Amino acid sequence: MALKLYPLGIQTFERIRREDKLYIDKTEYVYRMAHTSGVYFFLGRPRRFGKSLLVSTFQSYFEGKKDLFKGLAIEKLEEEWTEYPVLHFDMSGGKHMNPQQLEEYLGYRLKDEELKWGISSPANGSNNRLIDLVNAAYRKSGKQVVVLVDEYDAPMLDAAHEKEQLDELRNIMRNFYSPLKFCEAKLRFVFLTGITKFSQLSIFSELNNITNISMNDDYAGICGITKDELLTRMSADIDVLSKAMGMDRTQTIGRLKDNYDGYHFSASSPDVFNPFSLLSCFAEKKFEAYWFASGTPTYLINMMRKYDVQPVDITRVEASASEFDAPTENMPTIMPLLYQSGYITIKDYNRDYDYYTLDVPNKEVRLGLTKALIPSYVSPNTLAVTNMARRIAQALDKRDMDGALTLLQTFLGTMPYCTNANSEGHYQQMLYVIFSLLTDYLVDVEVHTPTGRVDIVMLTRTDLYLLEIKLNQSGKSASHQINLKNYRQRFALSGRPITTVGVNFDGETRNISDWIINSSLKFEIKAKQFYAAS
Structure with missing residues (x-):
């Protein structure tokens, strides 16, 4: 059986179904929301998480296109399939606009809908035009109107922290959306999506009964691909990817989970995979940072x-x-x-x-975010930093911490001086960014123990490293601060040899001056033995 093609770049439910591309069934959520109490709903999710496809699914459902839902969950749930008039507004194209441009953009969006409902002489003002649209759709269809707004916040995102510009744009959008409250009696369902949550959804300040489902357990899996959906609906896709990567099924699922899973949107949320990255990985047969690469941070x-x-x-x-x-x-x-x-x-x-x-949800985001931080915290030459990190990883794979620190010392000697390199914290941040580039390692900072904190903890394939950082002192003094007997309880269950590393930076040279490595003490205590002893 051939796999279905992936709908990358396609956000229209009808097209996906007509072209028989892969669709992860979310229609049970659609039915549930459409048949619950309330009229106004808001959902916030990150970019490229399937919000637009969800809005399009609602549109096809409320337009009564029953044939598109054959074989999906909603086919067994819905009995009436009532056709409603639908007004669909996509605000994603309203980015990077000044107030005049935004007014013109809203005019174009309104014109698209007005042509559908025979309004040839629109009123003045976007709010009056929306009122007339609702009235025309209600009158001509004889049914309440459905309003769907995708990416409601797009026109304001770039100005979110520029108060004067934000106030202007927000007033325009508040004016545009104001009829949603005024026309309540003529509305069957209003659904809005976006990324951010503005104060009390401030542009909908008159809609005091809007239901925010963003952190609702019942809708936590409405966007994205849950772990259960991956293992059931995409089982054959996993097998094909496994073969292409030369890995067994368990290894492939583990790699997918490490790279693209980890999202949770409520207290009891299922595991949710990033849908854009997951489908891109299946399509390209590569584990890349697809989501992070698709938008600049x-x-x-x-x-x-x-x-x-x-x-x-x-x-x-x-x-x-x-x-x-x-x-x-x-x-x-x-x-x-x-x-x-x-x-x-x-x-x-x-x-x-x-x-x-x-x-941070997963390895893709952690690594992408770390790379984006390199120019601010290490060096503008990101290529040199990533190459240096790769060589450090090769040294650590050989359990050669001394070689790794020598590589780092040599690299730092080539960097221009940093004006804010006058605290231990600066060097801790820098080392954290560099070590976080070592993709197969786990890195944490300020790790609490029963008697203190460790500056940096790094778990490699073979060892657990505890690093203490000092400025203008010595590697010996840094090493002395790591009292291993006090860290036994905190790190014994790692099951790996523990190596302590005291690193001293020189404030004048902005470089490592010396270090002390102590790998003489090994903890390989089983959990049962440890708890029995304590």
Whole structure:
């Protein structure tokens, strides 16, 4: 049986079904939302996560195109298949616009719908035109109207933190959307998608009964591809990829999970894979950073500078929902932007104390984000840095930490001086970025132990390295700070030899001056033995 073609770049449900391309069935969610209480719904998800396809699916469903849903879950659920008038507005083309350009763009979107409903002489003002559209569709069809808005926030994303420009654009959009409340009696269903959450969905300030399903357990898998969907609907695809990569099925699933899984959108969310990266990997038969490469993180890096965010600040953090599922235009920290854009995600939820643990979702995002940080924290020459990191990885694969640090010392000697290299923290950030480029290793910072913290912890294929960093002292003093007996409890269960590394940087040369490596103590304690002893 031949595999179905992947719908890369296709966001229209009808086209996917007509052309018999691969479709991961989300129609049970469509039915559930269409038959629940409420009229107004909002869903926030990162870019390229299938929001536009979901909106298109709703359009085909409400237009009563029953034939497109043959064999899907909704075919057994829906009995009426009522055809409703649908107004569909795609705002994704409204980016990088000034107020006049945005008004013109809205005019074009309205004109497309007006032609469908026979409005030849539109009123003045986008809000009046939308009112007339709803009225015309309601009158001519005799049924309530469905309004679908894709990427509602696109016109405002680039100005999200430029207050004067944002206020102008937001007022235009608020004016455009205002009829959605005014026409409530004539509306059957209103669904809006976007990336960010503006304050109380501020451009919908009059819609005080809008339902935000972004963190609802029942809809956590509505976009993306869940682990269960991958293993059942794409089982044959996994086998084909395994053969192409020369790997067994278990290894392939593990690589897919490491690279593209890890997203969770609620307290009890299933594992969700990035759909764009997953399908691209199956199509190209390569494990590449497809999602990260498809969009520039320049805006994110600029915002990290504005909020003085360090690379290590993006590691595991605990927060309440109000601190990350929060408005982005007046956020006190960068956490809401990181979460809503997909650079960090939910990893755990503590029900007793009602807080979440957030972290980078997977290897693709971690490596892509690390590479994007190289010019800001290591060197503008990203090629030289990645090549140097590759050589360091080769040394560590041979368990040669001394050689790895020599390579790093030589490389740092070729770099221009950095003006802010006057703290241990700067060098910790720099080493974290470099070591995070070692793709098969796990790197963490400020790792807590019963008696203190370790600057950097790195788990390789063979060893666990504990690194302590000093400035203008000595490698010996850094090494002395790592008291292995105090770290036994924290790291014993790694099952790998523990090597401690004390590294000292010289403030004048901005380079490593010396280091001490101690690999004499090995912990290979089994979990049962450890807990029995304690």
